[in-house]
Amino acid sequence: MRSGHLALSARGVQMQYRDRGTGKTLLAIENVDLDVPDGAFVSLLGPSGCGKSTFLKIVNGLLPATSGEIKLHRVAKGREDAMVFQDAALFPWYSVLDNVAYGLVCAGVTRGEARRRAAPFIELVGLKGFDDKYPYQLSGGMQQRANLARALAVDSAILLMDEPFAALDAQTRELMQAELLRIWNAAKKTVLFVTHQIDEAVYLSDRVVVMAARPGKVIADIEIDLPRPRPLSVKRTPEFAVYEERIWRLIAGEYEQARAAPDAAS
Amino acid sequence: MIAAREAPAVQLLGRLRSRNERVFYGVIGFVGLTLAWEIAANSGLFRKSLLSTPSAIWKAGVTDIGAGTLWPHVATSLEEFAIGFIVSLAIAIPLGLAIGWFRRIDYLLNGLLAALNATPNVALIPLIILVAGIGFESKVIVVFLSTFFAVVVTTFTGVQSIARRHLEITRSFGGSRWLAFRTVALPSTTPYILSGVRIGAGRALVGVVSRFDVWRPELHR
Structure with missing residues (x-):
């Protein structure tokens, strides 16, 4: 499954908006580098406003980045x-x-x-x-x-998933997560998955890329070394809890910093 | 067995009601109003010379139809209506779609259309008479105008109301703008176009029976 190719390679991706009201330039995404190997399941995890969905739209071509480079692995047929x-x-x-x-x-x-x-x-x-x-x-x-x-x-070559289970009820969401892993395994796809839910990112992914908001940037890139296939019961293991705790601390720490200096980012 | 003792007429009403409530109550409303009107007129509530009675209207209608004087007028009105209405739709729907879909056409025509739309048709009638006289053509023009703006505006509104996320799907999968127009814009605008056609038809009916003869000199001798 892993052929060693990169399905996606992003370098120095920046996204700026001009606020129509104030005329000020806002930095939505700051200098994001990201590599996704062929066949991998990588999650972009972060609070709302960290630009994770914007990044996905840039990769998809729905939005033009202000600067930076996106390389997608070319395939003979299909998109x-x-x-x-x-x-x-x-x-x-x-x-x-x-x-x-x-x-x-x-x-x-x-x-x-x-x-x-x-x-x-x-x-x-x-x-x-x-x-x-x-x-x-x-x-x-x-x-x-x-x-x-x-x-x-x-x-x-790569599947971009933008918080696809966010609107589902808790039980259906868990069921769909397990289903997604089954389908991912059957279809042998590379996935870049955006979510704000820590347990969802840990459960699904080979790697969790943690982002912080204002401006959106990558603050950690964590390998999830849990065996596959992963039944939903994995979520109840101590190893899983350790990953969750570690990522939660990273996000909480960023949140505290942002609260201490609310204007530092702008 | 209480139901079995009811009069046959009441039983019949009950059966009719359960078959189709909408039609049943619709007919009751219509018949009820007609009866109330007739009774009010006959009891001297208002002068019959000011507001006729349903029975008198019915008699006059039967006479006109019997004498064959009504049909030619109806046929003429229908023809004026059909031509004005169809030509209007044929221009208004594509125009509304174009204004909604192409930003520059919107900029070009929107102010102009808003101004024309705000002009009451009645105000245009003298102009129409000068240009087209008081016959067939001028009625067609009135029907055309009555329909035109309602359909352009609702069609345009429909295109403006297309969900952004639906347009994003086509773009996301690399589909062309023409494909987005056919597969997204047309189906999501259709309900708006249909309601525009309905409003336009109502206005056009008013237009086709509008009284041009006010200006017919032989009536003012």
Whole structure:
């Protein structure tokens, strides 16, 4: 699975906004370097406002970075990257099958061919038999499965996931985390996963990249050395708790600093 | 077995109600108002020369239809309505979509359309008469104008209301702007277009029966 290639290599990525009200320039992301090896599961973890979703959008090409460089591993067919959106972001006027096929349609594949190629991914994410249903007929968890299938279907080198389980209830979220690991293992994908939940990042990842806010920057890069496959019961082990504690201290420490000097960052 | 003792008419009403409540109560509302009007007129609540009665209107209608004097007028009105309405939709929907989709077309036309939309159609009627007379063409123009702005504005609003995240999906997967227009803009704007068409149809009906004959000199001799 690990071929030694880098699926993603980011160097010195900066993002500045000009505040329309004050005219001041705000630094949203400061000098982020990140390497994601082929086949790895890497999480970007941080509080809201740390620019982790913005970074994902820059990688996806939805936003232009102010400066820096993004290199994505080229693949012979398909896109380099595919996004799994935060709110499932399915089209209410399309069936599940047409929604999952849409990424391929964007790549210029004809609708019939796109549907044919999308079908196995609907099965992979556990939505078999729901092809003709519409998004409003699905639960939140099932909508996220379709969202994931749409990104898997374009066969990209890296999967970008923007807090895909944030809106789900606690039980469904845990179930989806386990499902994601099963699918990740079956599809042999590289994943860059954005979340603000420490346990989610530790449970899923090979590496957790911790970010701090104002300006968004990387403050730690932690290898998660828990054996795979990981059943959900891993979350109840002492080793897991140690990782959680360590990351929590990092984030809490940053928070204390920011409170002590609220204007230092601007 | 109380139900079995009820009069057959009451039983029939009960069956009709359970079959389709919407139609049942709709008919009751209509019949009720008509009866109240008739009774009020006959009891001398107002002068019949000012407001006729439903029975008199019915009689006049039957006479007109029987004499064949109503149909040619209805046919003419329908034709004026159909031509003005269809031409209006054919221009207003694409124009509303274009203004909503292309920023520069919006800048170019928005102020102009807002000003024209604020102009009451009644104010334009003298101008229309000067240009097109008082016949068929001027009625078509009135229908056209009555529909046009409602449809342009609602279509434009529809395009403006497209969810940003839906447009982001197409962009995220590398789809073209033309693909986004066909697969995102059109389906999400359709409900707005339809409501514009409904509003426009209502206004156009008012337009087609508008009384141009106020200016017909033979009526003022």
